[in-house]
Amino acid sequence: MAHVSTALDVSEAFRFVDLAGVLCNGMIGATIARGRRFDLVGMIVLGIVSGLAGGALRDIMLNVGQPVALTDPAYLVTAIVGVLIALVFRIEGRRWRWPLLIADALALGCWAATGTFKAQVVGLGWLPSLLLGVVTAVGGGMVRDICIGQVPAVLGGNTLYATAAAAASGAMLLVPVQSRLTWGMAAGIVIGGGLTLLARRLGWSLP
Amino acid sequence: MAHVSTALDVSEAFRFVDLAGVLCNGMIGATIARGRRFDLVGMIVLGIVSGLAGGALRDIMLNVGQPVALTDPAYLVTAIVGVLIALVFRIEGRRWRWPLLIADALALGCWAATGTFKAQVVGLGWLPSLLLGVVTAVGGGMVRDICIGQVPAVLGGNTLYATAAAAASGAMLLVPVQSRLTWGMAAGIVIGGGLTLLARRLGWSLP
Amino acid sequence: MAHVSTALDVSEAFRFVDLAGVLCNGMIGATIARGRRFDLVGMIVLGIVSGLAGGALRDIMLNVGQPVALTDPAYLVTAIVGVLIALVFRIEGRRWRWPLLIADALALGCWAATGTFKAQVVGLGWLPSLLLGVVTAVGGGMVRDICIGQVPAVLGGNTLYATAAAAASGAMLLVPVQSRLTWGMAAGIVIGGGLTLLARRLGWSLP
Numbered sequence: 001m002a003h004v005s006t007a008l009d010v011s012e013a014f015r016f017v018d019l020a021g022v023l024c025n026g027m028i029g030a031t032i033a034r035g036r037r038f039d040l041v042g043m044i045v046l047g048i049v050s051g052l053a054g055g056a057l058r059d060i061m062l063n064v065g066q067p068v069a070l071t072d073p074a075y076l077v078t079a080i081v082g083v084l085i086a087l088v089f090r091i092e093g094r095r096w097r098w099p100l101l102i103a104d105a106l107a108l109g110c111w112a113a114t115g116t117f118k119a120q121v122v123g124l125g126w127l128p129s130l131l132l133g134v135v136t137a138v139g140g141g142m143v144r145d146i147c148i149g150q151v152p153a154v155l156g157g158n159t160l161y162a163t164a165a166a167a168a169s170g171a172m173l174l175v176p177v178q179s180r181l182t183w184g185m186a187a188g189i190v191i192g193g194g195l196t197l198l199a200r201r202l203g204w205s206l207p
Numbered sequence: 208m209a210h211v212s213t214a215l216d217v218s219e220a221f222r223f224v225d226l227a228g229v230l231c232n233g234m235i236g237a238t239i240a241r242g243r244r245f246d247l248v249g250m251i252v253l254g255i256v257s258g259l260a261g262g263a264l265r266d267i268m269l270n271v272g273q274p275v276a277l278t279d280p281a282y283l284v285t286a287i288v289g290v291l292i293a294l295v296f297r298i299e300g301r302r303w304r305w306p307l308l309i310a311d312a313l314a315l316g317c318w319a320a321t322g323t324f325k326a327q328v329v330g331l332g333w334l335p336s337l338l339l340g341v342v343t344a345v346g347g348g349m350v351r352d353i354c355i356g357q358v359p360a361v362l363g364g365n366t367l368y369a370t371a372a373a374a375a376s377g378a379m380l381l382v383p384v385q386s387r388l389t390w391g392m393a394a395g396i397v398i399g400g401g402l403t404l405l406a407r408r409l410g411w412s413l414p
Numbered sequence: 415m416a417h418v419s420t421a422l423d424v425s426e427a428f429r430f431v432d433l434a435g436v437l438c439n440g441m442i443g444a445t446i447a448r449g450r451r452f453d454l455v456g457m458i459v460l461g462i463v464s465g466l467a468g469g470a471l472r473d474i475m476l477n478v479g480q481p482v483a484l485t486d487p488a489y490l491v492t493a494i495v496g497v498l499i500a501l502v503f504r505i506e507g508r509r510w511r512w513p514l515l516i517a518d519a520l521a522l523g524c525w526a527a528t529g530t531f532k533a534q535v536v537g538l539g540w541l542p543s544l545l546l547g548v549v550t551a552v553g554g555g556m557v558r559d560i561c562i563g564q565v566p567a568v569l570g571g572n573t574l575y576a577t578a579a580a581a582a583s584g585a586m587l588l589v590p591v592q593s594r595l596t597w598g599m600a601a602g603i604v605i606g607g608g609l610t611l612l613a614r615r616l617g618w619s620l621p
Contacts, residue, residue: 033362033363036358036363037363038362038363039362039363039412039413040413041361041362041369041370041413042361042362042363045361045362045369046362048338056268060267060268060270060474061470061474061480061481061484062480063270063474063477063479063480065270066268066269066270066329066331067268069335070268070326070331070335070338070339071331071335073332073334073335076334076335076338077334119484122480124480124484124485125487127487127490127491128483128484128485128487128490131462131484131490132484142561146353146560146561147349147353147358147359147362148358148362149356149357149358149563150563151450151561151562151563152561154455154456154459155447155452155453155455155456155459155460155561155562156447156450156451156452156453156456162455162459163455205453206453206454206455240569240570243565243570244570245569245570246569246570246619246620247620248568248569248576248577248620249568249569249570252568252569252576253569255545263475267474267475267477270477272477273475273476273477273536273538274475276542277475277533277538277542277545277546278538278542280539280541280542283541283542283545284541353560354556354560354565354566354569355565355569356563356564356565
């Protein structure tokens with residue numbers, strides 16, 4: 001019994017990280033839209049794209065039913081709440097900076113691990129699974145950048161965003177199958193989030 | 208018997224609005240391509256994208272077989288006929304302006320209602336169904352704008368394009384299930400098309 | 415027996431052309447990324463997109479399982495090897511020019527014929543099958559151009575890229591069903607590749 005309730009608590013914790021990432025990406029997308037003087041529709045579209053397009057791309061390629069962003073009501077609602085928060089508060093200040101960076105970094109690890117896990121479940125090899133982990137983690141920001149006419153930061157950014165996602169996906173692949181939903185997710189979040197924050201703090205970049 | 212033939216007439220009317228929208232979006236896409244000095248291939252690609260990409264995005268996310276734009280021969284043929292019309296006639300003049308605007312506005316309502324209807328059929332909730340209605344209606348223009356390196360007008364346009372699509376989708380959701388293919392479609396077309404035209408005529412915009 | 419081994423040899427030959435196209439598109443994508451000072455991640459992303467996005471778009475629209483670029487391990491590995499070659503050697507010189515052009519041209523015909531063949535297998539009509547052939551052949555370059563903020567060359571390029579793909583697809587459609595995997599593929603490669611190279615050599619373009 002104790003074991004079951006711990007497992008539930010753990011998966012609740014991952015869901016919290018997942019949705020916190022959707023929330024803060026909704027806020028980031030809406031803030032970018034406001035910075036470019038888009039209207040309310042533009043804020044909602046960019047918020048939804050930032051928070052949910054990565055997972056939607058993954059689900060479209062995995063071809064298993066509709067994207068979970070559409071079937072699980074929590075995702076769209078959370079992304080839109082993020083947009084509304086950005087609409088009411090100005091989130092550019094110092095106070096918001098590190099909480100947003102941390103939530104975004106942990107979500108990156110969480111999304112990469114989730115994408116790799118789902119790819120393994122449908123039987124893909126390790127390299128496609130790694131790719132889908134990275135797509136899940138960085139796809140939303142990439143589509144958002146393309147929508148606003150910018151070259152995606154992930155292609156030539158100066159921090160290790162995609163590399164951290166690949167590391168989180170790799171951690172998931174190294175964990176034995178039966179522990180992936182517990183230790184695999186935890187390792188992905190810690191490694192992906194840790195690398196992202198370290199790279200940002202220390203200014204690491206790829207050649 | 209009379210009832211059946213009326214129902215057929217009604218669904219024929221919706222199909223006419225649907226294909227009229229594809230035709231006029233094929234013309235619009237091709238005209239934009241010519242304005243940028245693209246070649247014939249560019250005109251065909253932009254015409255097809257303008258007229259059919261919204262519905263294709265919807266069908267890809269709903270994950271039910273191939274996009275109807277590929278399985279129903281009328282769609283591709285109609286989009287290409289629109290391109291050919293734009294190739295032969297110059298459609299920039301005054302004479303073309305209001306007929307094109309009206310066909311485009313009615314099609315926006317028709318496409319939004321159709322997208323929401325199909326999302327409800329596969330069992331999605333009201334919020335994802337609303338989103339898919341809007342994607343169906345504005346997705347083609349959005350992908351077209353991205354293809355030509357422009358920020359999609361829908362993000363910061365000065366008319367209520369996406370809002371009108373959301374209103375048409377909402378109307379479809381409020382109609383009882385058994386009347387959706389008749390009154391739901393009619394309400395979507397009238398409300399979506401009416402709002403679009405009113406907003407354009409009166410210069411309404413979102414904050 | 416002789417007949418069987420010939421058939422195997424032929425399909426091996428087509429696979430060689432297919433993967434040679436992935437390899438050289440991986441090299442082209444990575445070279446473009448380096449020209450824009452993207453980092454290693456940018457080179458890998460653009461290489462994979464150039465080599466595999468066209469087929470992935472086709473498979474997503476055909477909606478038959480996961481894209482073959484994910485299920486067949488050879489594709490991702492080959493694209494990444496192309497990126498690594500471009501990383502180690504500078505491939506801009508004269509020596510590389512014609513081998514790359516020829517491999518790219520033959521792959522264009524091969525991909526167009528493959529896309530049309532697969533569309534016919536799921537029962538699509540000739541016009542959608544032709545469209546999917548062209549999407550398979552030019553989709554990767556198109557998505558790559560959009561990613562780097564350029565209007566896709568295929569919309570207003572000065573050579574017959576998409577036209578050659580359409581010709582290869584048309585050739586596949588004209589070959590009797592039972593010969594498509596042999597003569598259809600061969601005709602697509604010869605006609606698509608030949609037209610592309612002729613157009614490049616002679617400077618042909620569409621009005």
